Amino acid sequence: MARVLIVGAGVTGSLCAALLRRQTSGPLYLAVWDKAEDSGAEVYFRHRVTQINLRNDKWEVSKQTGSPEQFDLIVLTMPVPQILQLQGDITNLISECQRQQLEAVSYSSRYALGLFYEAGTNIDVPWAGQYITSNPCIRFISIDNKKRNIESSEIGPSLVIHTTVPFGVTYLEHSIEDVQELIFQQLENILPGLPQPIATKCQKWRHSQGQLDIHIQKSELDPYVTLHMKIHSKWIKNLNMQGYKCCCQLSWPNDSASQTFPCMWRGWIYSVQL
Numbered sequence: 230m231a232r233v234l235i236v237g238a239g240v241t242g243s244l245c246a247a248l249l250r251r252q253t254s255g256p257l258y259l260a261v262w263d264k265a266e267d268s269g270a271e272v273y274f275r276h277r278v279t280q281i282n283l284r285n286d287k288w289e290v291s292k293q294t295g296s297p298e299q300f301d302l303i304v305l306t307m308p309v310p311q312i313l314q315l316q317g318d319i320t321n322l323i324s325e326c327q328r329q330q331l332e333a334v335s336y337s338s339r340y341a342l343g344l345f346y347e348a349g350t351n352i353d354v355p356w357a358g359q360y361i362t363s364n365p366c367i368r369f370i371s372i373d374n375k376k377r378n379i380e381s382s383e384i385g386p387s388l389v390i391h392t393t394v395p396f397g398v399t400y401l402e403h404s405i406e407d408v409q410e411l412i413f414q415q416l417e418n419i420l421p422g423l424p425q426p427i428a429t430k431c432q433k434w435r436h437s438q439g440q441l442d443i444h445i446q447k448s449e450l451d452p453y454v455t456l457h458m459k460i461h462s463k464w465i466k467n468l469n470m471q472g473y474k475c476c477c478q479l480s481w482p483n484d485s486a487s488q489t490f491p492c493m494w495r496g497w498i499y500s501v502q503l
Contacts, residue, residue: 230256231256231258231301232258232260233258234302235249235259235260235262235303235306236263236303236305236307237262237263237305238263238272239263239306241306242261242306245306246261249304260300264307276292276293276295278290278291279291279292281303281315282317282318284299285299287299288301288303291317308436308439309331309439310436335439336439337397337398337438338397338401338435339391339392339437340392340412340431341389341390341434342389342390342430342431343373343387343389343390343429344388344389344390344423344426345426345427345429346386346388346427347385348381348383348384348385350386350424352375352386352388354420357371358371358372364415365393365395366392366396366411367390367412368392368393369389369390369391370416370420371388371389373386373388385427390412401433401435405431409431412431
């Protein structure tokens with residue numbers, strides 16, 4: 230049975246897991262690891278990947294705690310800066326030119342605030358989601374259960390608020406408690422008289438959206454990588470047709486003719502961010 234690891238349990242990782250599960254007819258062990266403390270595939274939180282090495286024609290993945298595990302294929306969906314922090318044999322797969330291009334990728338930063346209400350609470354607005362253009366703090370608000378078409382008498386509504394990028398950058402290193410209070414103050418100006426939530430969750434989104442696309446010429450890649458990109462171009466095309474933008478897609482198989490990485494057709498590492 231092929232063993233596949235997806236690193237990152239966000240939207241990209243979840244999409245990759247769903248597509249792999251849907252397109253694979255044979256037996257497949259599919260695991261998703263994420264460094265977050267809480268949040269078809271088995272999802273393991275508190276799994277911060279630190280090293281990726283080649284061991285006996287398998288990719289051995291080490292995490293901050295616990296024993297290493299081996300996989301046939303790895304999909305990395307975390308932000309580029311976290312990929313570049315990885316140690317082990319994976320560092321030899323990235324040329325200096327490619328590393329410089331990846332290091333040029335920058336990200337916007339913002340905060341997300343979730344407000345959770347008791348069952349039966351009414352959020353009296355005529356929309357499920359709204360972009361805010363006139364507030365220095367808040368950019369987007371959604372009535373999340375309404376946006377997802379989930380109506381239940383047993384589960385209360387929830388609000389999700391995204392801040393603007395300038396606000397996120399300004400308060401990036403401030404305490405979560407202080408930032409949450411500032412968001413509440415601005416939210417009162419937009420939606421006055423909101424009921425008191427029974428629970429809140431404020432999340433710092435340090436790597437929110439990539440602000441620079443990376444374009445690597447085929448001539449910069451070895452022939453194995455070029456072949457691999459051709460083989461999987463249909464998969465990338467399907468993602469684009471479904472409305473997903475592939476901002477950074479690099480793939481390095483470990484069938485390079487170097488002494489460090491012996492020929493092996495089954496093992497691949499993907500770096501994908503949507």
